[in-house]
Amino acid sequence: MPKPFRLALVGTGMVTRSSHLPAALASDKLEVVALVDSVRKRAKELARWYGISPYIVPRVQDVFGDIDGAVIATPNDTHMSVALACLEAGVPTLIEKPLASTYAEGEAIVRAGRQYGAVVAVGYMVRFRENILLLGDLLKDGYFGTIRRFVHQAGTVGGWSSLSSYHLSRKAAGGGVLIVNGTHFLNCMLHFWGYPDDLVLEDDAQGGPEANCIARFRYRTTNAPFEGVVLYSKTTELPKGIVIETDRGIVQLADSDDADSIIFRSHTYPEVKQTVRRSGKAPYPLNMNVFQRQLEDFAGACLEGRRPMIDGDQGLMSLRLHEELYARRKSLRTDWYSDLSANGAS
Amino acid sequence: MKRVAILGASGFVGATLVERLLEQRKAEIVPFIHNSGNAMRLARLGIDLPAVDLLDQKQLDMALRGCTHVVNCALGNAHAATRGLRNLLAASRKNKVQRFIHLSSVLVYGDPPPPDSVHESAQTHPTGTYGRVKLQQDRMVQQACRAGLPSIILCPPNISGPYSAFLIKLVDALRAGAFALVDDGNTPCNLVDVSNLAYAIEIALDTGTADGKRMFITDDEKITWHDVIKSLIPVAECIEPVGVTREELRCLHGTNGKSSFSVMRSLKHVVSREVRAALRKDPFWAKVEEGLSQGVTRLGKVVEERLRLSIAGPTAITKPNGTQPYNMHLTAQQLRGVRHDCDLAKQELGYKPVYTFAASMAAFSAWYRSQHGMDTGDWDLLKLLY
Numbered sequence: 001m002p003k004p005f006r007l008a009l010v011g012t013g014m015v016t017r018s019s020h021l022p023a024a025l026a027s028d029k030l031e032v033v034a035l036v037d038s039v040r041k042r043a044k045e046l047a048r049w050y051g052i053s054p055y056i057v058p059r060v061q062d063v064f065g066d067i068d069g070a071v072i073a074t075p076n077d078t079h080m081s082v083a084l085a086c087l088e089a090g091v092p093t094l095i096e097k098p099l100a101s102t103y104a105e106g107e108a109i110v111r112a113g114r115q116y117g118a119v120v121a122v123g124y125m126v127r128f129r130e131n132i133l134l135l136g137d138l139l140k141d142g143y144f145g146t147i148r149r150f151v152h153q154a155g156t157v158g159g160w161s162s163l164s165s166y167h168l169s170r171k172a173a174g175g176g177v178l179i180v181n182g183t184h185f186l187n188c189m190l191h192f193w194g195y196p197d198d199l200v201l202e203d204d205a206q207g208g209p210e211a212n213c214i215a216r217f218r219y220r221t222t223n224a225p226f227e228g229v230v231l232y233s234k235t236t237e238l239p240k241g242i243v244i245e246t247d248r249g250i251v252q253l254a255d256s257d258d259a260d261s262i263i264f265r266s267h268t269y270p271e272v273k274q275t276v277r278r279s280g281k282a283p284y285p286l287n288m289n290v291f292q293r294q295l296e297d298f299a300g301a302c303l304e305g306r307r308p309m310i311d312g313d314q315g316l317m318s319l320r321l322h323e324e325l326y327a328r329r330k331s332l333r334t335d336w337y338s339d340l341s342a343n344g345a346s
Numbered sequence: 347m348k349r350v351a352i353l354g355a356s357g358f359v360g361a362t363l364v365e366r367l368l369e370q371r372k373a374e375i376v377p378f379i380h381n382s383g384n385a386m387r388l389a390r391l392g393i394d395l396p397a398v399d400l401l402d403q404k405q406l407d408m409a410l411r412g413c414t415h416v417v418n419c420a421l422g423n424a425h426a427a428t429r430g431l432r433n434l435l436a437a438s439r440k441n442k443v444q445r446f447i448h449l450s451s452v453l454v455y456g457d458p459p460p461p462d463s464v465h466e467s468a469q470t471h472p473t474g475t476y477g478r479v480k481l482q483q484d485r486m487v488q489q490a491c492r493a494g495l496p497s498i499i500l501c502p503p504n505i506s507g508p509y510s511a512f513l514i515k516l517v518d519a520l521r522a523g524a525f526a527l528v529d530d531g532n533t534p535c536n537l538v539d540v541s542n543l544a545y546a547i548e549i550a551l552d553t554g555t556a557d558g559k560r561m562f563i564t565d566d567e568k569i570t571w572h573d574v575i576k577s578l579i580p581v582a583e584c585i586e587p588v589g590v591t592r593e594e595l596r597c598l599h600g601t602n603g604k605s606s607f608s609v610m611r612s613l614k615h616v617v618s619r620e621v622r623a624a625l626r627k628d629p630f631w632a633k634v635e636e637g638l639s640q641g642v643t644r645l646g647k648v649v650e651e652r653l654r655l656s657i658a659g660p661t662a663i664t665k666p667n668g669t670q671p672y673n674m675h676l677t678a679q680q681l682r683g684v685r686h687d688c689d690l691a692k693q694e695l696g697y698k699p700v701y702t703f704a705a706s707m708a709a710f711s712a713w714y715r716s717q718h719g720m721d722t723g724d725w726d727l728l729k730l731l732y
Binding site for chain 2: 149150151153155157158159160161162165167168169170176177204205206207208209210211212214216229231233234235236237238239240241243245250252332333336337
């Protein structure tokens with residue numbers, strides 16, 4: 001049996017605790033040799049929680065020579081400095097989404113990856129879901145027909161919160177709900193259809209990161225132009241999912257890690273729901289968690305000298321999209337009583 | 347200038363209050379949050395959101411330093427709510443806070459409330475955990491008030507307006523056909539728009555005798571459940587819900603009520619297949635269970651069957667139409683039947699609702715339609731996800 005790929009997990013906050021570390025421990029292809037965090041106590045507690053004894057160090061540089069790759073799961077505005085330190089030492093990096101908090105920082109990471117010949121992968125774990133993999137293949141083949149429109153939405157009241165609360169700072173996160181929730185689908189959108197020709201964003205930010213946003217996209221340069229709308233909220237529960245209208249019918253899929261099928265309803269028989277599922281061997285075992293798939297893909301890319309499923313260039317394209325959306329942002333309505341007359345009280 | 351600490355600032359009422367007070371610029375606001383998960387509504391304003399743990403007395407004492415007024419909008423489980431409030435009151439007294447505003451609930455009067463709870467002087471008799479905790483909190487505030495902390499307790503019914511969880515649940519129930527109107531919806535529905543409540547808090551910071559009195563804060567209109575439902579039908583995109591009589595609902599509600607204590611039922615639960623399956627996961631209990639099963643099997647098929655029947659009873663088949671058709675938590679609220687009066691708040695605080703019921707419901711509809719993308723032109727696709 002080949003030696004496991006030795007990982008350092010940089011940042012021991014929520015996503016490492018709940019996703020990267022358990023996924024790495026579930027894999028016999030990976031070994032967690034170091035937990036890196038400036039808050040030593042947090043890293044030690046995490047190691048104790050999972051009953052492991054990795055190196056506990058404040059800087060990733062302290063374990064260069066003992067690791068084959070690093071997973072960077074620190075606040076978004078710190079990705080660049082950690083990634084550059086790794087890449088300059090030839091250490092491949094899997095960087096939690098988004099690649100960085102600005103396009104310029106992302107570009108520096110991708111450039112360093114090329115210069116030092118080290119893999120840069122980006123943690124868009126949604127792309128490893130079976131129904132997204134299948135949808136990507138089927139859309140490419142035109143299985144569902146010609147696309148007319150698409151929608152995607154995700155909304156939670158509260159929910160996920162980082163230990164450092166970095167997501168409450170626009171500077172640290174690089175944005176608001178668009179970055180926290182929306183970027184996953186937007187990355188899928190870029191993968192399915194490429195970069196849109198037109199885009200516009202409305203959000204409710206008033207100096208901080210937006211809590212709600214609506215973005216609209218238009219693809220004009222294809223043979224059959226189509227458009228889409230995405231809605232993200234951190235104040236309202238919105239059922240998560242994707243709906244695509246084609247000339248043949250409606251394609252729908254739940255936005256969840258365990259959904260493995262796609263629902264199709266033809267325009268001719270809308271009352272009949274067809275479940276579309278892969279009949280052959282799936283690219284990944286269905287019982288394997290998406291974070292484990294992502295980590296194993298990263299390790300595989302490093303060992304086999306191939307590109308990871310989501311490389312730095314794709315992460316950069318997502319950053320370009322975010323920045324263009326924010327550059328074209330308009331204000332979303334927030335004063336719900338504005339067109340109403342008050343009773344007269346001040 | 348006042349320095350107002352708002353505990354539970356990221357919640358529904360807290361966030362509305364923070365937004366309102368920031369706009370007024372009459373006071374310095376310190377919006378405390380418990381954790382960052384729910385705080386994006388305020389974070390979007392680019393303001394500091396210090397975190398504070400109500401269970402940490404030292405942290406609270408420090409956090410309230412320099413604060414002249416405290417508003418408690420914090421929620422939490424029974425332990426956090428009472429222990430946290432005790433700490434908060436102690437920290438307020440220690441920091442010589444000039445006024446303490448606490449949010450109570452009409453549920454301190456019970457569900458359904460007594461007919462004389464039109465006024466605050468009615469006997470409190472909470473029936474559920476939430477009402478009991480709220481009453482306990484009221485008493486703690488009143489005790490602190492007697493000990494020298496000027497305090498006001500505001501007592502809202504269901505809170506409406508943008509972001510209202512109560513109205514969202516009603517919309518969901520209407521869409522799912524899980525809400526019925528009792529007696530044509532003619533029973534009173536007590537509501538307060540969240541902005542009216544925030545306004546009441548704002549004026550309570552300065553006016554009133556602050557002697558620990560509990561005051562109802564409502565929209566001060568004679569609204570019925572029919573009025574509320576009629577306003578929500580366009581956003582729920584449904585037809586008017588079915589009607590039931592008070593008696594029919596009471597029957598349904600009774601079947602949905604809490605089961606009483608029963609030794610036999612508990613015994614049946616212990617020997618149920620699910621519990622035994624869970625126990626079998628542990629090697630020791632698996633052995634015990636196996637031994638007992640073998641013992642029973644040795645007694646013979648007839649005895650085994652009799653034993654099973656005597657404990658579990660005959661196999662029950664649930665008829666498909668026997669399921670509860672309505673969301674009873676919402677539907678049964680129509681049985682409350684009392685209209686709480688906010689005259690005391692009007693006299694004491696000079697309270698006058700800022701927004702009418704109609705304006706409040708229009709604001710909710712505008713907010714709901716925007717949040718759910720109902721006016722994007724793609725609602726026909728989005729609604730497939732519901």
